[in-house]
Amino acid sequence: MPKIVDHDERRREVLSAARRVIVRDGIDAATTRAIAKEAGYSNGVLAHYFADKDEILLSALRQSHQRIRERLTGKVEGASGLAALRELLLDNLPLDAERTQESRLEVSFWSRSLASERLAGVQRAEAGELRAAVRELLGQARAAGELRGDHPDDGLDDLAEHLLALVDGLSLHLLLYPDRLTRVDVERLMLRALDRL
Numbered sequence: 001m002p003k004i005v006d007h008d009e010r011r012r013e014v015l016s017a018a019r020r021v022i023v024r025d026g027i028d029a030a031t032t033r034a035i036a037k038e039a040g041y042s043n044g045v046l047a048h049y050f051a052d053k054d055e056i057l058l059s060a061l062r063q064s065h066q067r068i069r070e071r072l073t074g075k076v077e078g079a080s081g082l083a084a085l086r087e088l089l090l091d092n093l094p095l096d097a098e099r100t101q102e103s104r105l106e107v108s109f110w111s112r113s114l115a116s117e118r119l120a121g122v123q124r125a126e127a128g129e130l131r132a133a134v135r136e137l138l139g140q141a142r143a144a145g146e147l148r149g150d151h152p153d154d155g156l157d158d159l160a161e162h163l164l165a166l167v168d169g170l171s172l173h174l175l176l177y178p179d180r181l182t183r184v185d186v187e188r189l190m191l192r193a194l195d196r197l
Contacts, residue, residue, distance in 0.1 A: 011049050011059075014039050018060040023101050027108040030057065057109070058122055064105055065126050068092075081141035085163075086194055088133060092167050093190060094174055095183045103171045127164075135160040147197050159197075166193055 017039035021030045032053050036043045050056045072091050076084040094103035113120040138156045141147050170186045 007049070010041075010045070012063075014041065014046060014049060014056065015060045015063050018056050019064060019101070019105055022057075022060070022108050023104045027057070027112050032056070054116065054118060057112075058119060061105070061109055061119075061122060061126075064102055068102060081137060081144045082146045082194065082197065085134065085137040085141065086191075088137065089163060089167055089190055089194070090187065092130070092171070093186055094171050095187055100175070103175060107172060107175060131160055131164060134163055141197070163193065166190065 014035065018030055018035045021034050021038050025034070030053070032043055032046050035056060036046050039046075046056065050059065068091070072088060075087045075091060079087060091099070094100035109119060109123060113123045135156060138147070138159055142156065167190070170181075170189060173181050174183065174186050
C-alpha cells in the first residue's frame with residue numbers, strides 16, 4: 001500500500017527548515033541543499049514543491065508574516081487607537097526569542113531584496129500593510145482625542161513613517177549591538193516614543 005503523504009505538512013516542514021537555516025546561518029547559506037538537509041529531505045523533494053530557491057525563500061517570508069499577523073490579531077482584538085498601536089509596535093520588536101528569530105529572518109531579506117525585484121515586491125507589499133495598520137490606528141487615536149496637539153492627515157503619515165523607522169532601527173540595533181542595547185532598553189525607548197504622542 002503506498003504511503004500517504006500530507007503535502008501541505010511537507011511544505012510547512014520545508015519552510016520551517018528554510019527559516020531555521022536563514023536565522024542560524026544567514027540567507028546566503030540558505031541553499032536548496034542546506035534547506036533539504038535541515039528538513040531531512042532530498043533536493044528532489046524540494047523541487048517537487050517549489051520551482052526554485054527564490055520561491056522557497058519567498059514562501060518562508062510570507063509564512064512568517066502570516067504567523068505574525070495571526071498573533072497580532074489576537075493581541076489587538078477589542079483594542080483600538082493608541083492601545084492597539086502600542087501592541088502592534090511592541091510586537092514588531094525582537095523582545096523575546098520568537099520575535100528575535102522573526103526579526104533576524106526579516107533583516108536577512110533586506111540586502112537580498114535590494115538585488116531581487118521579486119523579493120522586494122513582497123517586502124514592499126508586507127511593509128505597506130503594516131504602514132496602513134499603523135496609520136489607521138493613529139487615525140483612530142486622533143479621532144478618540146488620544147493624541148496631543150492637532151495632527152493633520154499628512155502629519156499622521158509622517159508620524160507613521162517615524163514610528164516604523166523607529167521599529168526598524170531599534171530592531172536592527174538590538175540584533176547588532178546586544179552589548180549596548182537590551183530588550184528592556186528597546187521596549188523603554190518605544191514606550192517613551194508612544195508616551196510623547
